[in-house]
Amino acid sequence: MAIRVWLPALLLAFLLLAAAPLVQVARAQSEEDAATAEVVEGADLGIVGDDTQVSSDGPLSPAPGVETVCVFPKNSGKIVPAGEETELLVGLQNEGESTLNVVAIHSTIHLPFDHKMYGQNLTVQNFFNASVPVSVQATFPYTFVVSKFLQPGAYDLVGYIVYEIDQHPYQSVFYNGTVEVVEVGGLLSVESVFLITLGVALLGLFGLWAYGQVQQLSKKTKKAPKVELGTGTTDANMDEWLEGTSFAQGSKSKKKK
Numbered sequence: 001m002a003i004r005v006w007l008p009a010l011l012l013a014f015l016l017l018a019a020a021p022l023v024q025v026a027r028a029q030s031e032e033d034a035a036t037a038e039v040v041e042g043a044d045l046g047i048v049g050d051d052t053q054v055s056s057d058g059p060l061s062p063a064p065g066v067e068t069v070c071v072f073p074k075n076s077g078k079i080v081p082a083g084e085e086t087e088l089l090v091g092l093q094n095e096g097e098s099t100l101n102v103v104a105i106h107s108t109i110h111l112p113f114d115h116k117m118y119g120q121n122l123t124v125q126n127f128f129n130a131s132v133p134v135s136v137q138a139t140f141p142y143t144f145v146v147s148k149f150l151q152p153g154a155y156d157l158v159g160y161i162v163y164e165i166d167q168h169p170y171q172s173v174f175y176n177g178t179v180e181v182v183e184v185g186g187l188l189s190v191e192s193v194f195l196i197t198l199g200v201a202l203l204g205l206f207g208l209w210a211y212g213q214v215q216q217l218s219k220k221t222k223k224a225p226k227v228e229l230g231t232g233t234t235d236a237n238m239d240e241w242l243e244g245t246s247f248a249q250g251s252k253s254k255k256k257k
Contacts, residue, residue: 060162060171065096068161068174078179080157083148090140090161090174094132100163100170102130105142107159109150112178120147132163152183 069091072078080086094100106124122144132138142159159175 060169062172063096063100063163063165063170065094066100066163066170066172067093067095068172069093070159070175078157078177080146080155080179080181081184082146082150082152082181084184085143085145087141087143088159088175090142090159091137092132092140092161092163092172092174093137094134096134096165098165099131099133100165102127102132102138102140103162103164103169105140105159105161105174107142107144107157107175109146109179110156110158112154112156120150122146146181148184150181152181154178155181 071089071091073087073089075086090105092102104124104126107122109120109122123142125142127140130138130140140161155178157175157177157179158173160171161174162169162171164170
């Protein structure tokens with residue numbers, strides 16, 4: 001009886017664990033991030049591509065008084081479908097002393113355990129006539145695509161915005177965090193299929209083990225066969241003991257009749 005109660009409970013727990021990643025993805029895609037900023041008027045998009053290089057003589061540093069923020073619109077879970085476009089908004093606030101001109105936005109994707117290992121150099125998006133005056137906030141759209149051959153999982157995305165102040169180049173990091181790369185075209189990834197298969201196999205093994213335990217228990221609980229003790233010897237002894245008595249004579253007379 002206990003086995004019948006535990007098997008449905010284990011099956012229900014396994015189904016809930018298997019459906020948890022799907023529920024998480026659906027919830028992440030349904031939530032929306034609010035971003036209140038205006039896109040700079042007159043800003044023109046330039047060349048967009050993975051091969052475009054941001055030219056500089058060395059590593060660029062951020063300018064003082066310039067702050068950045070990043071928002072994934074309608075994608076609070078930061079889900080990045082492999083092989084498809086992912087859009088984000090880069091907010092920039094100029095609290096410096098001069099007007100700045102945004103030159104480009106680019107990003108890279110890294111393995112989460114080692115930033116020295118590049119997973120992919122992503123899209124470089126150039127801007128023309130994208131100036132941000134002092135004490136002004138501006139928002140710039142940025143769209144990138146990760147390779148469709150990139151294995152699904154968690155990766156670190158690092159995004160940069162390059163700008164000029166008085167013809168001097170600067171660069172600020174607008175995002176440095178984790179994104180979740182997922183496969184496109186199916187609800188189940190390779191890892192999910194593997195986990196489900198493993199779970200089914202474990203349930204099968206558990207079922208066989210439980211069946212064996214039930215069989216052993218049923219054998220032990222079977223009633224032992226009754227052993228009847230013979231009375232022939234006892235009757236013979238009684239006849240010898242009663243021989244010669246009136247009871248023995250009465251018994252013989254009854255048998256003759």
